Amino acid sequence: FRNSGQTCVCANRVYVHESVYDEFVNRFVDLIKQRMHVGHGLAEGVNFGPMITERGMHKIEDQLKRAVDSGARIVLGGNRPKGLASIGGHFFEPTVIVDVSDDVPMTCEETFGPLCPIYKFASEDEVIKRANNVDVGLAGYFFSRDISRVFRVAEALEVGMVGVNTGAISTEVAPFGGVKESGVGREGSRYGIDEYLNIKYLNISL
Numbered sequence: 001f002r003n004s005g006q007t008c009v010c011a012n013r014v015y016v017h018e019s020v021y022d023e024f025v026n027r028f029v030d031l032i033k034q035r036m037h038v039g040h041g042l043a044e045g046v047n048f049g050p051m052i053t054e055r056g057m058h059k060i061e062d063q064l065k066r067a068v069d070s071g072a073r074i075v076l077g078g079n080r081p082k083g084l085a086s087i088g089g090h091f092f093e094p095t096v097i098v099d100v101s102d103d104v105p106m107t108c109e110e111t112f113g114p115l116c117p118i119y120k121f122a123s124e125d126e127v128i129k130r131a132n133n134v135d136v137g138l139a140g141y142f143f144s145r146d147i148s149r150v151f152r153v154a155e156a157l158e159v160g161m162v163g164v165n166t167g168a169i170s171t172e173v174a175p176f177g178g179v180k181e182s183g184v185g186r187e188g189s190r191y192g193i194d195e196y197l198n199i200k201y202l203n204i205s206l
Contacts (some may be wrong), residue, residue: 001036001094004049005114006056009139009161009169012111014118015127021120028118029076029096036094038081050090051113057090060113063106064095067117072100077114108134124153132158138178141167160186 002010016024039046051057057080064078077093084091092114100106100117107117121127131140140159144150154162160178163169170176175186185195 001032001048001114001116004051004092006052006112008110010112011116011141011167012109013107013131014116015121015131016118018120018122021118025075025096025098025118032076032094032096038091038093039084040087048094048114050084050088051092052090054090056113057092060092060111060115063104063109063111063113064097064115067097067100067104067106070101070104072097072104072106072117102130102133110136124149128153128156132156135180136178136182137180138182139163139169141169 036048037046038048041049051060064074068074075096075098077095078097079093080089081091081093094114095116097106097115097117100119102119106115107119119130121130137159139161140157141163142153142157143165144153150164154164158179160182161169161174161176172188175189175191177183177186186192187195
């Protein structure tokens, strides 16, 4: 939900193990209700701002409708909050969705909006396969106490950057970039210099 979901490294999908799924959803929803307050950025207590454009609003509303039409359930949000149209109207409630299909646009596309679909999984192999089943691969995140799993899953995820037990990965000293349709090359760190260099091949015959 950082910047109302409008950053390139925001998580588009959240996978939760079936053994803790219901408890996680309930706690997550309660936390959002307590901490997320939509409105004018200068108003007291507000920490959740607007979408940038009306086009972005239409995109998330379309993704949400198509997910619901395919059987998903909205457990929080899902609307433009009332009373804010006078200051721009590009506001949308932080929204949590469950029972989302793997083949709807919300699952397969980058959203850039305050939608949080939560998916249930049963095994490590299953969730890695589902997480990788998209055309983009900028960043991924997961939580684990098992150091063997940390390296195994981090290697298996088809993304350019991985956050383990954290969602804050951006720093100027680390190479920032993705794989698949998330682009090529890196910025930041010593590897970022490579994008400004040309390699010249020289063959000298003696």
